[in-house]
Amino acid sequence: MENLKALAYALRQDVVNMIVEGKGGHIGGDMSVMETLVALYFKEMNISPANMDDPDRDMFVMSKGHSVEALYAVLAAKGFFPIEEVIAKFSKFGSPYIGHPNNKLPGIEMNSGSLGHGLPVSVGMALAKKMNKQDSRVYVVMGDGEIAEGSVWEGAMAASQYGLDNLVAVLDRNRLQISGCTEDVMHQDPVEARFEAFGWNVYSVDGQDIDALCDAFEKAKTVKGKPTLVVANTTKGAGSPVMENKAAWHHHVPNAEEYEQIMKDLKEREEAARHE
Amino acid sequence: MNKIPNRQVICETLMEHAATDKDIVVLCSDSRGSASMTPFSKEFPEQFVETGIAEQDLVSISAGLAKCGKKPYAASPACFLSTRSYEQCKIDCAYSNTNVKLIGISGGVSYGALGMSHHSAQDIAAMSAIPNMRVYLPSDRLQTKCLVEALLADEKPAYIRTGRNAVEDVYEEGNVPFEMDKATVVCEGSDVAIIACGEMVKPAKDAAALLKEQGISATVLDMYCVKPLDRDGIIKAAQNAKAVITVEEHSPFGGLGSMVAQVVGAECPRKVINLALPDAPVITGTSKEVFDYYGLNAEGIAKTAAEAIK
Numbered sequence: 001m002e003n004l005k006a007l008a009y010a011l012r013q014d015v016v017n018m019i020v021e022g023k024g025g026h027i028g029g030d031m032s033v034m035e036t037l038v039a040l041y042f043k044e045m046n047i048s049p050a051n052m053d054d055p056d057r058d059m060f061v062m063s064k065g066h067s068v069e070a071l072y073a074v075l076a077a078k079g080f081f082p083i084e085e086v087i088a089k090f091s092k093f094g095s096p097y098i099g100h101p102n103n104k105l106p107g108i109e110m111n112s113g114s115l116g117h118g119l120p121v122s123v124g125m126a127l128a129k130k131m132n133k134q135d136s137r138v139y140v141v142m143g144d145g146e147i148a149e150g151s152v153w154e155g156a157m158a159a160s161q162y163g164l165d166n167l168v169a170v171l172d173r174n175r176l177q178i179s180g181c182t183e184d185v186m187h188q189d190p191v192e193a194r195f196e197a198f199g200w201n202v203y204s205v206d207g208q209d210i211d212a213l214c215d216a217f218e219k220a221k222t223v224k225g226k227p228t229l230v231v232a233n234t235t236k237g238a239g240s241p242v243m244e245n246k247a248a249w250h251h252h253v254p255n256a257e258e259y260e261q262i263m264k265d266l267k268e269r270e271e272a273a274r275h276e
Numbered sequence: 277m278n279k280i281p282n283r284q285v286i287c288e289t290l291m292e293h294a295a296t297d298k299d300i301v302v303l304c305s306d307s308r309g310s311a312s313m314t315p316f317s318k319e320f321p322e323q324f325v326e327t328g329i330a331e332q333d334l335v336s337i338s339a340g341l342a343k344c345g346k347k348p349y350a351a352s353p354a355c356f357l358s359t360r361s362y363e364q365c366k367i368d369c370a371y372s373n374t375n376v377k378l379i380g381i382s383g384g385v386s387y388g389a390l391g392m393s394h395h396s397a398q399d400i401a402a403m404s405a406i407p408n409m410r411v412y413l414p415s416d417r418l419q420t421k422c423l424v425e426a427l428l429a430d431e432k433p434a435y436i437r438t439g440r441n442a443v444e445d446v447y448e449e450g451n452v453p454f455e456m457d458k459a460t461v462v463c464e465g466s467d468v469a470i471i472a473c474g475e476m477v478k479p480a481k482d483a484a485a486l487l488k489e490q491g492i493s494a495t496v497l498d499m500y501c502v503k504p505l506d507r508d509g510i511i512k513a514a515q516n517a518k519a520v521i522t523v524e525e526h527s528p529f530g531g532l533g534s535m536v537a538q539v540v541g542a543e544c545p546r547k548v549i550n551l552a553l554p555d556a557p558v559i560t561g562t563s564k565e566v567f568d569y570y571g572l573n574a575e576g577i578a579k580t581a582a583e584a585i586k
């Protein structure tokens with residue numbers, strides 16, 4: 001089994017390179033969501049370039065589409081496209097690798113970028129899988145600022161109404177959005193209780209801990225008749241103190257000095273993870 | 277080279293008035309930074325409302341505030357404001373006739389490589405199709421100032437689209453010709469009429485200079501008031517010309533070009549060519565790269581104009 005913890009730090013370096021090369025990107029949310037994506041793509045979901053057209057594959061929707069750089073890094077590591085090409089072309093003129101998920105690219109199911117669409121779209125997918133009597137599952141990742149959108153709660157109601165136990169939503173609970181702390185901008189606490197009140201099964205875990213995330217995803221498989229929300233408690237910018245917990249790093253592009261420090265921190269954490 | 281984007285002028289103008297007019301309220305949906313409204317939120321916290329990432333809420337709350345005497349300015353990316361909140365704009369602002377000013381920021385393809393979710397290439401069509409909704413696309417920072425001053429003085433809903441980047445001045449400081457709901461004649465000519473709006477006015481003006489070098493004289497009309505459209509201005513410009521070129525940062529359908537063609541077709545038929553974005557997700561790139569690629573620059577406009585009157 002690959003060392004996934006180390007992999008998450010290696011892929012963060014790809015993300016930083018992408019953003020510096022492309023002169024743009026949403027670095028903070030990329031960093032907080034990385035373990036969630038690694039856990040899903042390398043442990044939980046039955047999806048790879050080999051079965052990407054199989055109707056029985058698990059399906060993923062990146063509802064917080066601005067964290068596309070993290071998704072590109074993970075999809076590249078899964079073999080959907082070469083990482084060198086993504087880093088060289090990200091956001092550049094004529095590039096297929098734009099700043100939000102786009103399903104002209106292999107491995108991407110649905111286009112996103114406008115927040116608050118992913119959950120209801122996933123409800124439709126999970127419902128179709130029920131209608132088709134398929135056992136595969138649907139996973140969606142949302143941001144904690146994103147869930148201020150009313151459409152999220154319309155989707156949450158429907159998921160519960162239809163008892164979609166094949167649907168798992170992950171909330172990247174990094175407690176920041178563009179304008180600052182979510183609790184100041186539009187508070188979401190107690191988010192667990194809110195989803196429970198909507199009829200969901202809820203787990204709240206350390207979202208930077210791949211084992212804890214996988215544990216929650218596995219438990220969710222045993223729950224019948226309810227959708228599951230995994231609140232992934234994370235740190236925005238996780239991986240280097242240069243960017244951790246700083247609202248301005250939502251879409252800051254590292255300068256040369258910051259770049260060096262961040263890469264050094266990420267390499268150190270990658271190495272440490274390899275020798276744990 | 278001007279460094280002040282139009283959105284910043286909107287904030288500054290509102291701040292000038294907010295100190296004495298306590299009914300002015302600015303609303304943002306996690307968009308105060310991109311809307312340049314952070315200074316307003318800091319200086320007038322009592323006149324600032326944050327709705328979080330909830331554009332429908334933003335517009336409906338604005339309508340409620342307006343109903344009770346406030347003068348709300350709701351500032352959010354044009355893409356979300358015009359499509360996510362479309363029904364709120366239609367029902368709560370236009371139909372209920374509330375004094376809500378909708379400020380669509382980073383309009384058109386301002387967001388470049390972020391893709392179609394972030395581009396607003398249908399806002400002119402969508403908003404113009406709503407009865408009682410006015411649609412304005414100011415061309416430069418100086419005209420933006422005049423427009424906001426005029427909007428502060430009225431009590432009807434309106435949608436204003438601005439871009440993200442600073443654009444070069446079209447007019448001169450201290451000498452800005454502006455009459456509310458009348459297109460501004462940037463220059464007058466006798467061969468071809470170029471009618472543009474928003475950030476396409478400057479390249480249209482530059483195109484006229486290029487055409488002059490070729491011995492072609494062009495009228496350039498700044499149709500910042502897309503709705504109510506200045507029909508008389510269009511007819512006057514078209515009557516003097518062999519062909520009409522429209523230029524807009526918008527889909528080819530339902531925008532300035534469509535509206536101008538309706539007027540010209542009915543009143544003074546002649547060739548109308550519409551320069552616009554394609555009916556497709558635009559190529560990845562900065563807005564300048566996108567404009568250059570689709571010929572929405574001075575050279576492209578001049579070339580089209582010269583060919584149209586051949």
Ligand SMILES: Cc1ncc(C[n+]2csc(CCOP(=O)(O)OP(=O)(O)O)c2C)c(N)n1
Pocket residue numbers: 026028029030032064066113114115116142143144145146147172174176177178236250305306307329356360
């Ligand atoms: C409908 C919509 N409104 C606004 C935006 C602009 N936007 C992009 S990211 C973002 C903040 C997202 O915060 P959060 O959901 O907490 O994501 P994260 O912290 O994980 O980056 C906003 C407002 C958008 N993409 N979609």
Ligand SMILES: [Mg+2]
Pocket residue numbers: 143144145172173174175176177
């Ligand atoms: Mg967040």
